[in-house]
Amino acid sequence: MPPASAEREGGADAGERPPSAGEFRDAMRNFVGNVSVLTAGSGDDRSGLVVTSAISLSADPPLLLACVNRASSTWPLIERYGCFGWSALGAGHQAVAERFTGFGGAKGPERYAGASWIKATTGAPLLEDAAVGIDCTVEEMIDRATHSIIIGRVREIRTRPGQGAMIYWNGAFRGLAE
Numbered sequence: 001m002p003p004a005s006a007e008r009e010g011g012a013d014a015g016e017r018p019p020s021a022g023e024f025r026d027a028m029r030n031f032v033g034n035v036s037v038l039t040a041g042s043g044d045d046r047s048g049l050v051v052t053s054a055i056s057l058s059a060d061p062p063l064l065l066a067c068v069n070r071a072s073s074t075w076p077l078i079e080r081y082g083c084f085g086w087s088a089l090g091a092g093h094q095a096v097a098e099r100f101t102g103f104g105g106a107k108g109p110e111r112y113a114g115a116s117w118i119k120a121t122t123g124a125p126l127l128e129d130a131a132v133g134i135d136c137t138v139e140e141m142i143d144r145a146t147h148s149i150i151i152g153r154v155r156e157i158r159t160r161p162g163q164g165a166m167i168y169w170n171g172a173f174r175g176l177a178e
């Protein structure tokens with residue numbers, strides 16, 4: 001075990017002051033994020049968001065988790081409908097990714113334009129040609145700081161091989177073709 005002093009030293013930039021939100025965000029730019037969209041609601045009462053926080057939690061039972069900002073337009077829909085879709089984006093889905101950041105001003109159902117969607121078993125929307133589409137019911141929502149850790153129970157899995165993947169690294173979306 002390293003001496004306590006070495007642990008405290010951390011890295012070259014470590015100091016007494018706790019890292020700020022901006023420093024944490026800058027550090028996070030170096031991690032590769034797996035880009036997917038979470039979608040919830042129905043008809044005009046729909047929204048969705050791009051996330052890099054969605055990941056598997058356990059295989060048996062099949063559970064996943066995602067961290068969703070409670071101030072987003074999608075969080076209340078996930079809570080009210082009790083289900084959501086998790087679509088893993090493929091290499092060709094940059095336009096979908098950008099619309100679901102909301103940065104261009106598209107809101108709620110407008111984000112669904114320009115792509116095909118299906119209604120999954122729970123009624124949640126899934127991107128038709130997603131690399132993987134997973135239909136979930138909400139198992140638990142755990143509030144921490146600005147976000148909820150949403151634990152989802154997997155109800156249906158649709159896979160579409162050959163779509164590649166979409167990642168986010170150093171502030172940009174990048175398609176990984178097979």
Ligand SMILES: Cc1cc2nc3c(=O)[nH]c(=O)nc-3n(C[C@H](O)[C@H](O)[C@H](O)COP(=O)(O)O)c2cc1C
Nearest residue numbers: 049050051052053067068069072073100101102168
């Ligand atoms: C690459 C990337 C990853 C993101 N990951 C998350 C995430 O894991 N959880 C989250 O709440 N917001 C995340 N966001 C932000 C949401 O996509 C964005 O705040 C949301 O679409 C805004 O929705 P609203 O206009 O409905 O509030 C991410 C944004 C980007 C660009």
